[in-house]
Amino acid sequence: MAVATASDSLRSWRFGLLCLLVVVWRPAAAAGSYGGSPAGFKPTAWSLAHATFYGDETASETMGGACGYGNLFQNGYGTDTAALSSTLFDDGYACGQCYQIKCVQSPWCFKGVVFTTVTATNLCPPNWSQDSNAGGWCNPPRAHFDMSKPAFMKIAQWKAGIVPVMHRRVPCVRTGGIRFQFQGNGYWLLVYVMNVGGAGDVASMWVKGSRTGWISMSHNWGASYQAFATLGGQALSFKLTSYTTKETIVALNVAPSNWRVGMTYKANVNFR
Numbered sequence: 001m002a003v004a005t006a007s008d009s010l011r012s013w014r015f016g017l018l019c020l021l022v023v024v025w026r027p028a029a030a031a032g033s034y035g036g037s038p039a040g041f042k043p044t045a046w047s048l049a050h051a052t053f054y055g056d057e058t059a060s061e062t063m064g065g066a067c068g069y070g071n072l073f074q075n076g077y078g079t080d081t082a083a084l085s086s087t088l089f090d091d092g093y094a095c096g097q098c099y100q101i102k103c104v105q106s107p108w109c110f111k112g113v114v115f116t117t118v119t120a121t122n123l124c125p126p127n128w129s130q131d132s133n134a135g136g137w138c139n140p141p142r143a144h145f146d147m148s149k150p151a152f153m154k155i156a157q158w159k160a161g162i163v164p165v166m167h168r169r170v171p172c173v174r175t176g177g178i179r180f181q182f183q184g185n186g187y188w189l190l191v192y193v194m195n196v197g198g199a200g201d202v203a204s205m206w207v208k209g210s211r212t213g214w215i216s217m218s219h220n221w222g223a224s225y226q227a228f229a230t231l232g233g234q235a236l237s238f239k240l241t242s243y244t245t246k247e248t249i250v251a252l253n254v255a256p257s258n259w260r261v262g263m264t265y266k267a268n269v270n271f272r
């Protein structure tokens with residue numbers, strides 16, 4: 001009895017030390033990998049989904065996706081992209097989020113490949129004429145990634161067609177500031193928000209002309225936001241709130257007073 005008590009207390013002491021080590025060690029590791037900003041986005045837990053691919057090796061079919069990023073090469077996303085099932089796509093609020101994806105539990109998985117990282121740039125729509133377990137892979141409530149073929153080919157043999165994957169959200173590592181591509185007309189400004197770092201997503205947005213206060217913008221589709229206002233001839237600033245972290249940043253004087261639709265303007269700030 002006495003022996004059992006002693007070994008129990010030794011065990012619980014060891015467990016306590018282990019917890020202490022885990023607690024002390026974790027923040028240091030996170031700071032080293034992700035810049036250590038307390039407000040920055042941290043990776044989520046891994047969870048199970050499935051992945052397929054669409055298009056061919058050129059990834060040309062991934063251009064012009066439901067997020068509105070247009071040409072993914074010109075706008076910095078390249079071929080490391082995926083279309084998300086509507087469950088993950090979240091009406092476009094997932095646009096710009098970054099995911100690590102690793103192939104699991106399939107002989108088609110490439111051995112020794114830990115994961116690949118993709119940006120959400122498109123919607124994989126449901127197909128109700130196909131069963132959710134036989135072709136209707138993007139039907140709710142399935143979590144599914146329809147990856148570009150080049151991205152899929154980094155984790156598995158394309159002949160697999162579909163593979164189980166583990167996925168988690170990670171901070172988006174972007175070069176430079178948030179980019180704003182302008183569309184619309186003299187009375188309506190439609191802005192596509194691109195190159196968003198950190199959580200990668202946008203919940204809400206405001207615009208301010210040099211002669212106006214902050215004007216709330218509404219979500220149009222994908223990663224675009226709009227304001228019905230006459231803003232021509234004014235330098236424009238933007239304020240954005242992250243969908244995931246709720247952090248707000250201000251990008252002052254992003255566009256000069258002679259801004260035009262069709263142009264892309266770069267801020268010098270970004271989320272982390």
Ligand SMILES: *[C@@H]1O[C@H](CO)[C@@H](O)[C@H](O)[C@H]1NC(C)=O
Pocket residue numbers: 127128129130135
């Ligand atoms: C949906 O599935 C049906 C049956 O396989 C197929 O014929 C059709 O092309 C699919 N629709 C889309 C939009 O992919």
